Amino acid sequence: MKTPQEVPARTTLHLLFTLLVLTSCQEPGRNLRRQSDTRPAFEPLVALEAGPVYHLLDGYDPIWLERVRDGIETARAYWGSYGPTHVWITGSYEGAEIDPAAKRAFVEEYCGSRTFPDGMRLEDCADYVESRFLDVAERDESEAYLSYLQDTTPPRADLVFINIHKWFFETDPVPDPTLRGIHEYTHVFQSSFGSTPTWMMEGGAVFAEAWLPAQQGWRDLHGVMERCMESACRVEDPALSIADMEDVDSAPGKTIEYHRELAYDRGAWAVAFMIHESSTRRVSALRDKFYPSVTELGWEAALSRFVGMQDKQEFYAAFSSFMDGSIEDQIAMLDKLKD
Numbered sequence: 490m491k492t493p494q495e496v497p498a499r500t501t502l503h504l505l506f507t508l509l510v511l512t513s514c515q516e517p518g519r520n521l522r523r524q525s526d527t528r529p530a531f532e533p534l535v536a537l538e539a540g541p542v543y544h545l546l547d548g549y550d551p552i553w554l555e556r557v558r559d560g561i562e563t564a565r566a567y568w569g570s571y572g573p574t575h576v577w578i579t580g581s582y583e584g585a586e587i588d589p590a591a592k593r594a595f596v597e598e599y600c601g602s603r604t605f606p607d608g609m610r611l612e613d614c615a616d617y618v619e620s621r622f623l624d625v626a627e628r629d630e631s632e633a634y635l636s637y638l639q640d641t642t643p644p645r646a647d648l649v650f651i652n653i654h655k656w657f658f659e660t661d662p663v664p665d666p667t668l669r670g671i672h673e674y675t676h677v678f679q680s681s682f683g684s685t686p687t688w689m690m691e692g693g694a695v696f697a698e699a700w701l702p703a704q705q706g707w708r709d710l711h712g713v714m715e716r717c718m719e720s721a722c723r724v725e726d727p728a729l730s731i732a733d734m735e736d737v738d739s740a741p742g743k744t745i746e747y748h749r750e751l752a753y754d755r756g757a758w759a760v761a762f763m764i765h766e767s768s769t770r771r772v773s774a775l776r777d778k779f780y781p782s783v784t785e786l787g788w789e790a791a792l793s794r795f796v797g798m799q800d801k802q803e804f805y806a807a808f809s810s811f812m813d814g815s816i817e818d819q820i821a822m823l824d825k826l827k828d
Contacts, residue, residue, distance in 0.1 A: 532644050533784070534571045534681040541565075541572065541648070541674075544598055546579035546626075547591040550654070553666060554578050557650055560670020563701055568678035568776060573645040575602060579622050580652040584629035592623055604641045622651065631655045633669045635676040646680060648673045662708040668698045682780040685788045686735035692756020693775075699757065700772055704828060711820055714757065718819060721754040721812070723747075731755050732805045755812070758819070762808050764826055766796040771827045 541561060545554045557578055579595065581587050599622075600614035625632060631652040638645050648670075656665035675694040679685060685693075695717065703710035724747045733744045734751040744751065760775070767774055774795075782791040789801050798804050811819070 534646055537570050537572050540570055541574040541576045543576045546595050548588055549580045553653055556664045556666035557670040560667035561674045564671045564674035571677050571681040574677055576648045578650045579626050581626040584627055587623055625651050635673050646677045663702050671698050671701055682783045687737040687752045688731040688734045688756035691752040692760045695753050695757040696760040717754040717757045720750050724750050731759050759808055762811055763796055765822050770825055
Protein backbone atom coordinates (compact mmCIF):
# COMPACT_ATOMS: atom_id res chain seq x y z
CA MET A 490 0.00 0.00 0.00
CA LYS A 491 1.14 3.47 -0.59
CA THR A 492 0.34 6.64 1.12
CA PRO A 493 1.19 9.83 -0.61
CA GLN A 494 3.68 11.61 1.52
CA GLU A 495 7.13 12.33 0.52
CA VAL A 496 9.11 13.43 -2.36
CA PRO A 497 7.97 15.82 -4.99
CA ALA A 498 9.66 16.23 -8.32
CA ARG A 499 10.55 13.62 -10.81
CA THR A 500 14.25 13.52 -10.16
CA THR A 501 14.31 13.84 -6.40
CA LEU A 502 12.68 10.60 -5.37
CA HIS A 503 14.95 7.59 -5.26
CA LEU A 504 13.33 4.19 -4.94
CA LEU A 505 15.94 2.13 -3.17
CA PHE A 506 14.30 -1.16 -2.55
CA THR A 507 11.05 -2.23 -4.16
CA LEU A 508 9.25 -5.19 -2.74
CA LEU A 509 7.69 -7.50 -5.27
CA VAL A 510 3.93 -7.57 -4.93
CA LEU A 511 4.51 -10.88 -3.25
CA THR A 512 7.74 -12.56 -2.29
CA SER A 513 7.74 -16.22 -3.19
CA CYS A 514 8.47 -17.27 0.39
CA GLN A 515 4.94 -16.28 1.27
CA GLU A 516 1.79 -18.14 0.54
CA PRO A 517 1.72 -19.52 -3.03
CA GLY A 518 -0.87 -18.87 -5.69
CA ARG A 519 -0.71 -15.08 -5.93
CA ASN A 520 0.36 -12.90 -8.80
CA LEU A 521 3.77 -11.25 -8.77
CA ARG A 522 4.64 -7.99 -10.44
CA ARG A 523 8.27 -7.00 -10.72
CA GLN A 524 9.48 -3.46 -10.24
CA SER A 525 12.94 -2.04 -10.78
CA ASP A 526 15.30 -1.30 -7.90
CA THR A 527 17.33 1.90 -7.93
CA ARG A 528 20.09 2.18 -5.36
CA PRO A 529 21.88 5.53 -5.42
CA ALA A 530 24.77 6.49 -3.19
CA PHE A 531 23.23 7.84 -0.02
CA GLU A 532 23.93 9.25 3.40
CA PRO A 533 22.95 6.56 5.93
CA LEU A 534 19.94 7.07 8.15
CA VAL A 535 20.60 7.55 11.85
CA ALA A 536 19.56 6.01 15.17
CA LEU A 537 16.65 7.88 16.72
CA GLU A 538 14.58 7.62 19.87
CA ALA A 539 11.42 8.58 18.00
CA GLY A 540 9.59 5.96 15.97
CA PRO A 541 8.07 6.35 12.50
CA VAL A 542 5.39 8.91 11.75
CA TYR A 543 2.32 7.20 10.26
CA HIS A 544 0.08 8.80 7.62
CA LEU A 545 -3.20 7.30 6.37
CA LEU A 546 -5.36 8.45 3.48
CA ASP A 547 -8.74 9.56 4.82
CA GLY A 548 -11.37 7.01 3.84
CA TYR A 549 -9.00 4.05 3.67
CA ASP A 550 -9.80 1.62 6.49
CA PRO A 551 -7.50 2.24 9.51
CA ILE A 552 -7.17 -1.54 9.93
CA TRP A 553 -4.56 -1.47 7.17
CA LEU A 554 -2.49 1.05 9.04
CA GLU A 555 -2.69 -1.18 12.10
CA ARG A 556 -1.65 -4.26 10.13
CA VAL A 557 1.36 -2.44 8.70
CA ARG A 558 2.20 -0.89 12.05
CA ASP A 559 2.23 -4.34 13.68
CA GLY A 560 4.96 -5.41 11.27
CA ILE A 561 6.97 -2.21 11.42
CA GLU A 562 6.94 -2.07 15.21
CA THR A 563 7.84 -5.77 15.45
CA ALA A 564 10.85 -5.12 13.21
CA ARG A 565 11.75 -1.89 15.00
CA ALA A 566 11.69 -3.62 18.38
CA TYR A 567 14.29 -6.04 17.04
CA TRP A 568 16.47 -3.94 14.73
CA GLY A 569 16.27 -0.66 16.62
CA SER A 570 14.83 2.75 15.80
CA TYR A 571 16.27 4.51 12.74
CA GLY A 572 15.19 7.27 10.43
CA PRO A 573 13.71 9.78 10.27
CA THR A 574 11.02 7.47 8.91
CA HIS A 575 7.56 8.29 7.59
CA VAL A 576 4.98 5.65 6.68
CA TRP A 577 2.44 6.45 3.96
CA ILE A 578 -0.61 4.24 3.55
CA THR A 579 -3.24 4.79 0.89
CA GLY A 580 -5.71 2.74 -1.07
CA SER A 581 -8.89 2.59 -3.06
CA TYR A 582 -11.23 -0.39 -3.10
CA GLU A 583 -11.70 -1.87 -6.57
CA GLY A 584 -10.30 1.25 -8.19
CA ALA A 585 -13.00 3.58 -6.89
CA GLU A 586 -12.30 7.29 -7.24
CA ILE A 587 -10.79 8.76 -4.09
CA ASP A 588 -12.72 11.61 -2.50
CA PRO A 589 -11.25 14.94 -3.72
CA ALA A 590 -11.11 16.35 -0.18
CA ALA A 591 -9.18 13.28 1.00
CA LYS A 592 -6.80 13.70 -1.93
CA ARG A 593 -6.16 17.34 -1.08
CA ALA A 594 -5.55 16.55 2.58
CA PHE A 595 -3.16 13.77 1.68
CA VAL A 596 -1.22 15.94 -0.76
CA GLU A 597 -0.98 18.73 1.80
CA GLU A 598 0.19 16.35 4.50
CA TYR A 599 2.83 14.81 2.29
CA CYS A 600 4.15 18.01 0.78
CA GLY A 601 4.04 19.81 4.11
CA SER A 602 6.12 17.08 5.75
CA ARG A 603 9.26 17.62 3.72
CA THR A 604 11.75 20.22 2.65
CA PHE A 605 12.40 21.09 -0.98
CA PRO A 606 15.66 21.55 -2.87
CA ASP A 607 16.34 24.70 -4.84
CA GLY A 608 14.11 24.93 -7.87
CA MET A 609 11.48 22.54 -6.50
CA ARG A 610 7.95 23.87 -6.48
CA LEU A 611 4.99 22.89 -4.33
CA GLU A 612 3.14 22.15 -7.55
CA ASP A 613 5.77 19.56 -8.45
CA CYS A 614 5.18 17.82 -5.15
CA ALA A 615 1.43 17.80 -5.67
CA ASP A 616 1.83 16.35 -9.16
CA TYR A 617 4.14 13.68 -7.79
CA VAL A 618 1.73 12.64 -5.03
CA GLU A 619 -1.14 12.48 -7.50
CA SER A 620 0.74 10.32 -10.01
CA ARG A 621 2.83 8.13 -7.73
CA PHE A 622 0.34 7.48 -4.92
CA LEU A 623 -3.25 8.39 -5.67
CA ASP A 624 -3.38 7.42 -9.35
CA VAL A 625 -1.74 4.08 -8.53
CA ALA A 626 -4.40 3.42 -5.89
CA GLU A 627 -7.21 4.30 -8.29
CA ARG A 628 -5.72 1.97 -10.92
CA ASP A 629 -6.28 -0.81 -8.38
CA GLU A 630 -2.56 -1.60 -8.24
CA SER A 631 -0.68 -2.65 -5.09
CA GLU A 632 2.80 -1.59 -4.08
CA ALA A 633 5.08 -1.55 -1.04
CA TYR A 634 8.58 -0.11 -0.98
CA LEU A 635 11.16 2.01 0.78
CA SER A 636 11.81 5.42 -0.75
CA TYR A 637 14.98 7.25 0.30
CA LEU A 638 14.79 11.03 0.14
CA GLN A 639 18.24 12.51 0.15
CA ASP A 640 17.15 16.02 -0.80
CA THR A 641 15.43 16.58 2.55
CA THR A 642 17.16 17.93 5.64
CA PRO A 643 18.03 15.50 7.12
CA PRO A 644 17.64 12.67 4.58
CA ARG A 645 14.74 10.41 5.46
CA ALA A 646 13.08 7.09 4.68
CA ASP A 647 9.53 6.83 3.44
CA LEU A 648 7.79 3.48 3.64
CA VAL A 649 5.01 3.44 1.07
CA PHE A 650 2.08 1.02 1.06
CA ILE A 651 -0.67 1.19 -1.60
CA ASN A 652 -3.79 -0.99 -1.78
CA ILE A 653 -2.36 -3.54 0.65
CA HIS A 654 -5.86 -4.82 1.34
CA LYS A 655 -5.46 -6.78 -1.89
CA TRP A 656 -2.72 -8.85 -0.21
CA PHE A 657 -4.82 -9.84 2.80
CA PHE A 658 -6.18 -13.39 3.05
CA GLU A 659 -8.02 -14.69 6.10
CA THR A 660 -6.18 -18.02 5.91
CA ASP A 661 -2.71 -16.46 6.25
CA PRO A 662 -1.14 -17.21 9.65
CA VAL A 663 0.32 -13.69 9.61
CA PRO A 664 -1.43 -10.93 7.63
CA ASP A 665 0.57 -10.11 4.53
CA PRO A 666 0.48 -6.34 5.26
CA THR A 667 2.18 -7.12 8.59
CA LEU A 668 4.90 -9.09 6.81
CA ARG A 669 5.34 -6.17 4.39
CA GLY A 670 5.84 -3.89 7.37
CA ILE A 671 8.60 -6.17 8.69
CA HIS A 672 10.21 -6.35 5.25
CA GLU A 673 10.24 -2.64 4.55
CA TYR A 674 11.36 -1.56 8.00
CA THR A 675 14.23 -4.05 7.76
CA HIS A 676 15.36 -1.99 4.77
CA VAL A 677 15.31 1.12 6.99
CA PHE A 678 17.66 -0.65 9.40
CA GLN A 679 19.92 -1.86 6.59
CA SER A 680 20.04 1.63 5.09
CA SER A 681 21.48 3.01 8.29
CA PHE A 682 24.90 1.40 7.81
CA GLY A 683 25.94 1.74 4.17
CA SER A 684 25.63 0.02 0.83
CA THR A 685 25.20 -3.76 0.61
CA PRO A 686 24.41 -6.00 -2.38
CA THR A 687 20.89 -6.56 -3.69
CA TRP A 688 20.84 -10.21 -2.56
CA MET A 689 21.77 -9.18 0.98
CA MET A 690 19.26 -6.32 1.10
CA GLU A 691 16.28 -8.26 -0.21
CA GLY A 692 17.35 -11.61 1.18
CA GLY A 693 17.87 -10.06 4.59
CA ALA A 694 14.39 -8.54 4.55
CA VAL A 695 12.80 -11.83 3.47
CA PHE A 696 14.75 -13.68 6.17
CA ALA A 697 13.44 -11.13 8.69
CA GLU A 698 9.89 -11.90 7.50
CA ALA A 699 10.56 -15.54 8.33
CA TRP A 700 12.64 -15.21 11.50
CA LEU A 701 10.84 -12.49 13.47
CA PRO A 702 7.31 -13.96 13.18
CA ALA A 703 8.74 -17.37 14.12
CA GLN A 704 10.26 -15.86 17.25
CA GLN A 705 6.84 -14.43 18.10
CA GLY A 706 5.22 -17.84 17.59
CA TRP A 707 3.15 -16.53 14.70
CA ARG A 708 4.24 -19.05 12.07
CA ASP A 709 6.73 -21.84 11.42
CA LEU A 710 10.22 -20.92 10.23
CA HIS A 711 10.75 -24.22 8.43
CA GLY A 712 7.67 -23.91 6.22
CA VAL A 713 8.48 -20.37 5.14
CA MET A 714 12.10 -21.15 4.34
CA GLU A 715 11.16 -24.33 2.49
CA ARG A 716 8.98 -22.24 0.18
CA CYS A 717 11.93 -19.92 -0.35
CA MET A 718 14.09 -22.90 -1.25
CA GLU A 719 11.51 -24.25 -3.69
CA SER A 720 11.48 -20.91 -5.49
CA ALA A 721 15.26 -20.51 -5.30
CA CYS A 722 15.66 -23.85 -7.06
CA ARG A 723 13.57 -22.71 -10.04
CA VAL A 724 16.55 -20.94 -11.55
CA GLU A 725 17.11 -23.00 -14.68
CA ASP A 726 20.67 -21.89 -15.44
CA PRO A 727 23.08 -23.59 -13.00
CA ALA A 728 25.67 -20.92 -13.73
CA LEU A 729 23.56 -18.20 -12.10
CA SER A 730 24.04 -17.47 -8.42
CA ILE A 731 23.65 -14.69 -5.86
CA ALA A 732 27.01 -13.40 -7.08
CA ASP A 733 25.13 -12.27 -10.21
CA MET A 734 22.71 -10.29 -8.05
CA GLU A 735 25.08 -7.95 -6.26
CA ASP A 736 23.57 -4.99 -8.09
CA VAL A 737 20.24 -5.53 -9.79
CA ASP A 738 20.66 -2.34 -11.82
CA SER A 739 23.75 -3.64 -13.59
CA ALA A 740 22.72 -7.28 -13.83
CA PRO A 741 22.40 -8.70 -17.38
CA GLY A 742 18.97 -9.39 -18.83
CA LYS A 743 19.10 -13.13 -18.29
CA THR A 744 19.86 -12.61 -14.63
CA ILE A 745 17.02 -10.13 -14.23
CA GLU A 746 14.61 -12.88 -15.26
CA TYR A 747 15.44 -14.50 -11.93
CA HIS A 748 15.48 -11.36 -9.82
CA ARG A 749 13.00 -12.77 -7.34
CA GLU A 750 14.57 -16.21 -7.10
CA LEU A 751 18.14 -14.95 -6.77
CA ALA A 752 17.77 -11.77 -4.72
CA TYR A 753 14.81 -12.61 -2.50
CA ASP A 754 14.72 -16.39 -2.15
CA ARG A 755 18.33 -17.47 -2.48
CA GLY A 756 19.21 -14.24 -0.77
CA ALA A 757 17.16 -15.25 2.29
CA TRP A 758 19.03 -18.55 2.48
CA ALA A 759 22.36 -16.80 1.91
CA VAL A 760 21.71 -14.53 4.90
CA ALA A 761 20.76 -17.57 7.01
CA PHE A 762 23.96 -19.25 5.83
CA MET A 763 25.98 -16.15 6.76
CA ILE A 764 24.62 -16.33 10.29
CA HIS A 765 25.32 -20.07 10.49
CA GLU A 766 28.93 -19.53 9.40
CA SER A 767 29.51 -16.76 11.94
CA SER A 768 31.23 -17.49 15.24
CA THR A 769 28.08 -17.20 17.36
CA ARG A 770 25.39 -18.34 14.91
CA ARG A 771 23.22 -15.59 16.39
CA VAL A 772 20.83 -13.55 14.30
CA SER A 773 21.37 -10.72 16.76
CA ALA A 774 25.05 -10.69 15.71
CA LEU A 775 23.88 -9.61 12.25
CA ARG A 776 22.37 -6.57 13.94
CA ASP A 777 25.07 -5.90 16.53
CA LYS A 778 28.26 -6.99 14.74
CA PHE A 779 27.87 -7.34 11.00
CA TYR A 780 26.01 -4.17 10.02
CA PRO A 781 28.12 -1.81 12.16
CA SER A 782 31.19 -3.35 10.51
CA VAL A 783 29.71 -2.53 7.07
CA THR A 784 30.01 1.14 8.01
CA GLU A 785 33.58 0.59 9.14
CA LEU A 786 34.88 -1.78 6.46
CA GLY A 787 32.45 -1.91 3.54
CA TRP A 788 30.26 -4.92 2.90
CA GLU A 789 32.82 -7.24 1.31
CA ALA A 790 35.37 -7.00 4.12
CA ALA A 791 32.56 -7.06 6.70
CA LEU A 792 31.20 -10.27 5.16
CA SER A 793 34.64 -11.93 5.17
CA ARG A 794 35.21 -11.06 8.81
CA PHE A 795 31.71 -12.09 9.89
CA VAL A 796 31.85 -15.55 8.31
CA GLY A 797 35.56 -16.13 8.89
CA MET A 798 36.43 -16.55 5.21
CA GLN A 799 39.09 -15.03 3.03
CA ASP A 800 36.80 -13.13 0.69
CA LYS A 801 33.36 -13.04 -0.87
CA GLN A 802 34.37 -15.60 -3.51
CA GLU A 803 35.05 -18.16 -0.78
CA PHE A 804 31.67 -17.38 0.73
CA TYR A 805 29.92 -17.72 -2.63
CA ALA A 806 31.59 -21.09 -3.23
CA ALA A 807 30.64 -22.36 0.23
CA PHE A 808 27.06 -21.18 -0.19
CA SER A 809 26.83 -22.84 -3.61
CA SER A 810 27.91 -26.15 -2.07
CA PHE A 811 25.31 -25.70 0.66
CA MET A 812 22.59 -25.09 -1.95
CA ASP A 813 23.57 -28.35 -3.67
CA GLY A 814 22.85 -30.28 -0.47
CA SER A 815 19.65 -31.97 0.66
CA ILE A 816 16.64 -30.07 1.95
CA GLU A 817 16.96 -32.08 5.16
CA ASP A 818 20.46 -30.72 5.77
CA GLN A 819 19.38 -27.24 4.80
CA ILE A 820 16.48 -27.24 7.26
CA ALA A 821 18.75 -28.73 9.93
CA MET A 822 21.04 -25.74 9.49
CA LEU A 823 18.18 -23.42 10.46
CA ASP A 824 17.80 -25.24 13.76
CA LYS A 825 21.35 -24.27 14.68
CA LEU A 826 20.61 -20.56 14.46
CA LYS A 827 20.06 -18.67 17.70
CA ASP A 828 18.58 -15.30 18.47
